């Protein structure tokens with residue numbers, strides 16, 4: 001297996017005027033293609049900070065992040081946006097979707113930014129929404145969808161551009177247990193069917209149980225890293 | 229797709245967007261109406277100056293312009309009249325004798341200009357015959373008739389059919405005194421004109437002044453079209469520098485100044501509207517960026533680059549201002565059309581206006597060609613104002629913007 005993400009000696013230190021906060025305090029990780037990995041830890045342990053840095057949304061204080069052999073630190077911010085568009089799919093805890101667009105248009109949006117033709121992107125968006133069980137809600141606006149359905153649209157959107165991997169920061173934090181389970185099942189199926197690499201964070205034990213690899217984070221450090 | 233997103237974003241906060249559109253529309257409506265009003269007023273003033281006072285072009289002897297002496301006449305009038313009449317630009321001409329003198333009644337006296345005209349040719353050039361308020365039948369076909377303004381008659385405390393005596397110099401240099409009977413009264417919107425001008429038959433006054441019928445002081449020329457003013461003036465110019473040909477712009481430079489002043493006022497007025505608009509747009513778009521910072525952060529995270537974010541904010545502003553602008557133009561067209569048909573009665577304020585030669589019934593007019601220019605100005609102002617909020621959006625950092633607890 002080829003590694004897509006290589007994180008070496010990563011630090012993120014916030015200078016809260018007097019007290020410094022070591023949000024990430026020396027982290028090394030390697031993530032391979034096809035993984036279904038959970039980053040687990042209590043609130044404030046540094047999960048979001050870690051995922052944001054891997055996703056190129058935030059800059060480390062020190063350390064290296066290599067994605068597919070490319071060093072994120074060496075990219076200009078506009079290059080980084082482009083790189084994200086082509087290589088990384090994002091699922092956030094909330095505010096994932098463009099409220100004025102329908103479900104299918106939301107899924108199409110990144111493909112549109114990539115310059116993919118209407119026919120092609122429409123077909124793929126439809127296929128993905130059917131895969132996440134929303135074949136009948138293609139033309140619904142996000143406001144008309146439940147929280148779970150919105151997150152499923154976000155999963156479809158994240159997959160649409162065929163990224164190298166998908167970062168999902170607490171994707172189930174706002175969902176009830178049934179929707180949580182449903183979303184994780186869908187992610188798991190897509191991990192196999194679409195060979196999509198998933199890295200998701202959570203502080204919920206039930207979520208963790210679904211992962212094949214669990215990375216435990218506490219106070220910005222990796223406490224354990226177990227592959228089942 | 230960004231077009232669609234931007235257009236739909238405009239309608240996310242309907243009330244706010246409508247308020248902004250309406251303020252653009254109302255601003256534009258006020259601007260256009262004010263321009264049309266001022267323009268109409270200026271145009272009427274010029275038209276009425278041309279129609280009632282100066283005509284398009286006037287011909288005098290150069291000596292007369294230096295000194296309005298009875299003897300400073302244009303010689304060989306018939307020849308010059310012939311030449312003017314031959315021009316293709318000329319509609320009509322009126323040859324006048326103008327003598328400064330004194331009007332006396334039994335109770336008062338006043339300095340006046342006695343204008344000797346031929347009624348038929350004067351009618352073709354000026355509209356003084358339409359300003360007559362009271363007259364006896366066939367008023368100019370009497371022995372010694374005079375047409376004077378109501379104001380002057382009032383000042384001299386005389387009425388229609390009463391006598392007035394004119395005292396003036398003759399060509400020989402002596403003073404002469406002759407009596408005329410008021411056969412008609414007129415009233416124009418220009419008090420200065422009304423106070424000065426009395427009209428008598430040219431042949432009669434010529435005889436009293438000692439002039440022959442091939443001599444006069446002034447030829448007033450009406451053109452077919454004011455646009456030909458300079459061409460016509462060039463053509464009618466005499467090689468003989470004893471004869472001076474002047475256009476109305478030369479004759480009434482204060483009219484040109486008035487128009488310049490109105491232009492300046494319009495610029496100031498428009499600037500105020502645009503500045504107000506700019507602040508409105510800055511405020512609105514800053515609010516938009518602030519409200520949607522999470523969403524903008526998400527868009528940046530999934531691959532929307534700075535150019536596209538910037539473009540989206542500018543597009544939203546464009547849609548907002550253009551929609552408002554179009555509504556404003558439509559409203560302005562309707563309002564200007566209605567008021568230009570019926571006119572706006574300013575008689576409540578007209579005392580002051582008439583003193584400076586303006587009509588109290590104003591017909592706003594504005595050339596259609598101004599409209600796109602104005603819309604463009606509004607849209608450009610709006611776009612410039614949205615640059616700051618758009619730049620603010622670019623500064624957003626997706627990691628911070630997306631933080632749930634932030």
Ligand SMILES: Nc1ncnc2c1ncn2[C@@H]1O[C@H](COP(=O)(O)OP(=O)(O)O)[C@@H](O)[C@H]1O
Nearest residue numbers: 014016021023042043044045046047048049050
């Ligand atoms: N912008 C910031 N400024 C200062 N401290 C921050 C900032 N962002 C996060 N932190 C701190 O970094 C630590 C890790 O936060 P975070 O990565 O959000 O943890 P998690 O996602 O596991 O809850 C926390 O102590 C948090 O208070």
Ligand SMILES: [Mg+2]
Nearest residue numbers: 047048049170
């Ligand atoms: Mg977090």
